[in-house]
Structure formats: C-alpha cells, structure tokens
Amino acid sequence: MSPGVDIEASGIRRAFGSKVVLAGLDIAAAPGEFVVVVGRSGCGKSTLLRLLAGLDKPDDGEVRVGGEPLRGLYPAARVVFQDGRLLPWLRVGANVALGLSSRETHRAAEVLAEVGLAERSHDWPAILSGGQRQRVALARALAASPRLLLLDEPLGSLDALTRLEMQRLLERLWQRAGFTSVLITHDVEEAVALGNRVIHLANGRVLGEWVVDLPRPRPRGNAQFTELVQHILETVMRIDQGILR
Ligand SMILES: Nc1ncnc2c1ncn2[C@@H]1O[C@H](COP(=O)(O)OP(=O)(O)O)[C@@H](O)[C@H]1O
Ligand SMILES: [Mg+2]
Structure with a gap:
C-alpha cells in the first residue's frame, strides 16, 4: 500500500x-x-x-x-507556504519537533538530516538563509510522516x-x-x-x-x-x- x-x-x-x-x-x-x-x-x-x-x-x-x-x-496532511512560517522564538530543532509526541521527537533529528541541516538544530531561524528556512519548513512538514x-x-x-x-x-x-x-x-x-x-x-x-x-x-x-x-x-x-x- x-x-x-x-x-x-x-x-x-x-x-x-x-x-x-x-x-x-x-x-x-x-x-x-x-x-x-x-x-x-x-x-x-x-x-x-x-x-x-x-x-x-x-x-x-x-x-x-x-x-x-x-x-x-x-x-x-501538512502544508508548506512560501514564507515557511517558522516560529522565531523556537530554535530550528524545536520548530521541527513542534506537534510531535514525545515518542516521535527523534523524527525531528532524522528529517533535519534528510534536508541536510542536522548541524543547525540549535540555531535560531533568524540566522538561516531563505533556502535553509524553507528546508526547515519542509522538515517540519515531513516530521509527522x-x-x-x-x-x-x-x-x-x-x-x-x-x-x-x-x-x-x-x-x-x-x-x-x-x-x-x-x-x-x-x-x-x-x-x-x-x-x-x-x-x-x-x-x-x-x-x-x-x-x-x-x-x-x-x-x-x-x-x-x-x-x-x-x-x-x-x-x-x-x-x-x-x-x-
Ligand atoms: N480572504 C479573501 N477575501 C477576499 N478576497 C480574497 C481572499 N482570498 C483571496 N481573495 C481574492 O481571490 C483571488 C485569488 O487569490 P489567490 O487564491 O490568493 O490567488 P493566487 O494564489 O493564484 O495568486 C484574488 O483576487 C484575491 O484577491
Ligand atoms: Mg498564492
């Protein structure tokens, strides 16, 4: 299936x-x-x-x-918009883990790695480039499978x-x-x-x-x-x- x-x-x-x-x-x-x-x-x-x-x-x-x-x-279903809509007061990893249950939080690191941003988990969204921010938005959407x-x-x-x-x-x-x-x-x-x-x-x-x-x-x-x-x-x-x- x-x-x-x-x-x-x-x-x-x-x-x-x-x-x-x-x-x-x-x-x-x-x-x-x-x-x-x-x-x-x-x-x-x-x-x-x-x-x-x-x-x-x-x-x-x-x-x-x-x-x-x-x-x-x-x-x-998950939606990704043009502006990413990351929460500026949460670090990258926390943005991705948003909405995941405690059993699923390991997914955040997995999907960040999939989009090539494993190293940026502790950064604030504000210091990322536009492309990196959209990759985080994509990772956040995919974290929930x-x-x-x-x-x-x-x-x-x-x-x-x-x-x-x-x-x-x-x-x-x-x-x-x-x-x-x-x-x-x-x-x-x-x-x-x-x-x-x-x-x-x-x-x-x-x-x-x-x-x-x-x-x-x-x-x-x-x-x-x-x-x-x-x-x-x-x-x-x-x-x-x-x-x-
Ligand atoms: N909430 C709304 N209230 C009034 N008009 C709207 C609203 N949302 C979209 N529109 C109008 O509907 C049309 C289509 O908008 P939209 O779906 O955003 O187009 P696109 O995404 O293709 O650029 C536009 O004329 C827009 O002004
Ligand atoms: Mg539009």
Missing part, C-alpha cells in the same frame, strides 16, 4: 463577495501522485490549496481525502540556484516517503520538473492538463523537457490572454 492518500475535489465553488474565484473546479490526485497546479497570480491557487487543506470551506462542492469528506484539517503534502509556492522566494537544489530535494523526499503531493507554482519549468501531472488553473476552473511522462530526475537541457515546458507555456499564455481580453 502506498503511504500516500488520495484527494479529490469536485464542483468546488468559492467566492469572496461578488468575486467568484473558483467556479465549479474538479481536481484529484491518486495515492502517491505528484500533481502540480500552475496559473497566473491571482487566479485562485492559494484559495484552492486552503480548501484542499481544510483551512477554508467551499461555498459549494466537496473535498474528499481517502474517500471521506474533509471536515477541517486532515490529520495526516504525512500522507498528503500540500505546497503553496514553497520555493517562490528563493534564488534560481537554491530553487533548483530544493526541487531536487523535494523530489527525493517524495520518492523516498511516497506521500501524495499537490504543489502550487507559477513556474512551468518547476511544474514539469516535479509533476506527474500539470494542471492549469484559470477562470476558476481547470483549463488544461498534461501528463509528464519523463524519467526522474529530469534534466533541464533534455529536448523533451524543453519542448513540454514550451508547449505548456504557450498554451497557458494563449488561454490566459483570451480570458484577460
């Missing part, structure tokens, strides 16, 4: 006042799948992720995790090189642990590097979907990789421009 759990959102509608952000959206991820959602800024990606995480409720439609309707937070990892542009604020490193790290951790991933990004290259499937969110719905059938890790220079990135970029831009016009 895969440690990953399936998630399925159907007919999701979410409006803020008169502004309809999600207009009957369907999206699903199979156990252990890595699904990436791309879309331009303001298209409703974070709104969708909050709904999948149970941090917000749809006006209409339903989210099911492991076949059960989601009511509040799913216990075996989640079955579902929801990622809202977790690499969005990192420089290009750190971003590439972190993509590799995320891929390795996902391959090793087998959880289901839903990653939100505006970066199509990142989407193709990581996703089994790439989904285009626009106008409150899924307007495009691509299966990425390339061996991992996915070398950037590879012709198939570049072609798929170009194809998705062109399609996404054509659709988005049609909507904005």
Whole structure:
C-alpha cells in the first residue's frame, strides 16, 4: 500500500463577495501522485490549496481525502507556504519537533538530516538563509510522516540556484516517503520538473492538463523537457490572454 492518500475535489465553488474565484473546479490526485497546479497570480491557487487543506470551506462542492469528506484539517496532511512560517522564538530543532509526541521527537533529528541541516538544530531561524528556512519548513512538514503534502509556492522566494537544489530535494523526499503531493507554482519549468501531472488553473476552473511522462530526475537541457515546458507555456499564455481580453 502506498503511504500516500488520495484527494479529490469536485464542483468546488468559492467566492469572496461578488468575486467568484473558483467556479465549479474538479481536481484529484491518486495515492502517491505528484500533481502540480500552475496559473497566473491571482487566479485562485492559494484559495484552492486552503480548501484542499481544510483551512477554508467551499461555498459549494466537496473535498474528499481517502474517500471521506474533509471536515477541517486532515490529520495526516501538512502544508508548506512560501514564507515557511517558522516560529522565531523556537530554535530550528524545536520548530521541527513542534506537534510531535514525545515518542516521535527523534523524527525531528532524522528529517533535519534528510534536508541536510542536522548541524543547525540549535540555531535560531533568524540566522538561516531563505533556502535553509524553507528546508526547515519542509522538515517540519515531513516530521509527522504525512500522507498528503500540500505546497503553496514553497520555493517562490528563493534564488534560481537554491530553487533548483530544493526541487531536487523535494523530489527525493517524495520518492523516498511516497506521500501524495499537490504543489502550487507559477513556474512551468518547476511544474514539469516535479509533476506527474500539470494542471492549469484559470477562470476558476481547470483549463488544461498534461501528463509528464519523463524519467526522474529530469534534466533541464533534455529536448523533451524543453519542448513540454514550451508547449505548456504557450498554451497557458494563449488561454490566459483570451480570458484577460
Ligand atoms: N480572504 C479573501 N477575501 C477576499 N478576497 C480574497 C481572499 N482570498 C483571496 N481573495 C481574492 O481571490 C483571488 C485569488 O487569490 P489567490 O487564491 O490568493 O490567488 P493566487 O494564489 O493564484 O495568486 C484574488 O483576487 C484575491 O484577491
Ligand atoms: Mg498564492
């Protein structure tokens, strides 16, 4: 059995006042799948992720995790945000151990080692680089051995090189642990590097979907990789421009 759990959102509608952000959206991820959602800024990606995480409720439609309707937070799901959200008054190790039972605290050191920060357990978050802070945020999410990892542009604020490193790290951790991933990004290259499937969110719905059938890790220079990135970029831009016009 895969440690990953399936998630399925159907007919999701979410409006803020008169502004309809999600207009009957369907999206699903199979156990252990890595699904990436791309879309331009303001298209409703974070709104969708909050709904999948149970941090917000749809006006209409339903989210099911492991076949059960989601009511509040799913216990075996974790979310990583762009800003990491570490607690500045706790050292790195304590941030990672947050929420673990006393029997599980050894996991904190394990996952810190997995993200390459075993030595930084006693440091304050403030002295870490942006990339290191996101690795701590990732370690904190993984410490609980989640079955579902929801990622809202977790690499969005990192420089290009750190971003590439972190993509590799995320891929390795996902391959090793087998959880289901839903990653939100505006970066199509990142989407193709990581996703089994790439989904285009626009106008409150899924307007495009691509299966990425390339061996991992996915070398950037590879012709198939570049072609798929170009194809998705062109399609996404054509659709988005049609909507904005
Ligand atoms: N709590 C809220 N109240 C009012 N409007 C919101 C709220 N959350 C998001 N929105 C609006 O919904 C739209 C989509 O936002 P968001 O999901 O954050 O987009 P993305 O993550 O794709 O950039 C935006 O127009 C945003 O202003
Ligand atoms: Mg967002």
